[in-house]
Amino acid sequence: MDAPRRRGSGNIELRHLRYFMAIAEEMSFARAADRLGVAQPGLSQQIRILEDLLEVRLFDRSRRKLRFTLAGELFYEETRKLMVQFDAATQVAKRAARGEVGKLAVGYVGSAAYTGMLTRVIGEFRENHPTVELNISELEMLRQLDAIAEGRMDIGFIRPPVPLPRNIDTIPILFEDLVLALNAKHPAATQQEVDLADLASEDFIIPQHSSQMSFHHHTTVACNRAGFQPRFGPRGRDFMTIASMVSIGLGAALVPQSIRCIQLPSLVYKPIKGQATKAELAVAFRRGDHSPIVRSFIAITRHHTQQQNAAEADQFPSSDKS
Template sequence: MVPGRRPSSAMLELRHLRYFLATAEELNYGRAAERLRIAQPGLSQQIRNLEEIVGTQLFDRTRRSVKLTLAGELFVEEARKALQQTETALLVARRAGRGELGRIAIGYVGSAAYTGALTTMIGQFRTAYPEVELHISEMEMLPQLDQLDQGKLDIGFIRPPVPLPLGIVSTPILFEEIMLALPESHALAGQERVPLSALNGDIFITPRHPAGVSFHEHTTSACRAAGFFPRLGPQGRDFVTIASMVAVGLGVALVPQSLQSIQVPGLRYRAIAGSPVLAELAVAYRRNEPSPVARAFAAHARRSASAANPV
């Protein structure tokens, strides 16, 4: 190596750093070559190539010894840092590819929190993927589906039935009984089980959904099965609002069983007589999800659903 020679235009590769560090640690070409499992002449050539790239001599070589030059001593620490950083970058990329790192935006309807399914599923996911950043927000169901479709949301906790945008699918994670919410002043509020047909003359409060969607559909279909079409009255943004509307006497409502965790003065929850009417809670996600971490959550939801609802 001629002092002051200009650096080569050849590309520095990670193997150059590995070969250099092994030689610097062994200070013996034979032992370094054996450690690297390559031939000694090949190692010598790679070190010469590295010195060409760097533009200065890294080793003082004699027949009896190999020593680092000052440039070589300084290069050792930087080479170690470079390899360590590269290994860290590879590990991070691999973990992200497995869905162990990243960010997920999750939306949920308010009633999902009452069931315990939301907190249980997210808690289990956090235990399995502690470094995933979760952004969770309560959101009405139709805006959730719009944001899933637009890629602004990754996971949605929804209450079917509801038309899903193209490419969005859902997995049921819970089925719970539907109950009646009655004002405590209602003539039937004292009964433990109330025939739905006995409410033929009442006004039914439903969530703010179009016909055929979620509890709007549950209400109309259950009443039709009981032999009448319900008189639909005011709508509420969520079930807490609906519970308050029932309590002040604006009507009656069909609500999920888990809403009983919300106690409102003036309100009574009563079972529907006859065969149970069930409501579904589901997780919605993109069928062809590009994000590994969102795919990991969807897979977690499917596993949880299978465990909770075995065939």
């Protein structure tokens, strides 16, 4: 008859389960100790502690060959499931720390999609992080920035200048030339390039931005450089709307050159003579965000920015100075 077990005190620890599993799989204290790299007496003591804590005998040691008790056999089956689940949880945690799993919320202004930069950056991120759940939505700039500042969104593709919340940083990723969108019946529509000064009496259509934001700012600066203050006409929700408004003759618009992909009847795009104003596309994110997923996205963004800068440098090399 088995001696009564003394009631265990304390908690079962993970090492107890790992020791038990090694013995269960080897059915030998000696081989298990060698596999674990521990002394056999110490291993035996830890199993006795586990049995005391459980208040059951796990192994039948009365025979020459080590065997499970019924309690030990059933405990093994459940512990094996537990250890598989624990190992899976460990791997998930490590992958999350490397930014390989989790969620990323990305916002963008509609014009960002026309540049190709949005799809290139997100495409590379998705290729490198296929298990990260991406939530991508088109959203007006100020709403993006509020959502990022409040932690409801992680990344935003925006068109500066725009007032930034205190905890938001940006990375410029693209600078585009401006072009002039005109109705095909406009007198300037037949010109190779248009002198903006000739449109001083024109109504300029801009997005629904506050004063001095984004293309309100760009249009003002470009027209001021041409010697006049622009007269703003109707406003559009996005560049597709603006292109439609121009095509029906409601005014002209200064737009980023990537908008040329919007082709509508009675709509033409013309280069602007001597134009130096550039439209910026930038990525916004929370300053000091420690998320590995966000850090990885920012790293990919910086990589594409460097590639873009290098491509522009190759296309327009600086003149050598003697």
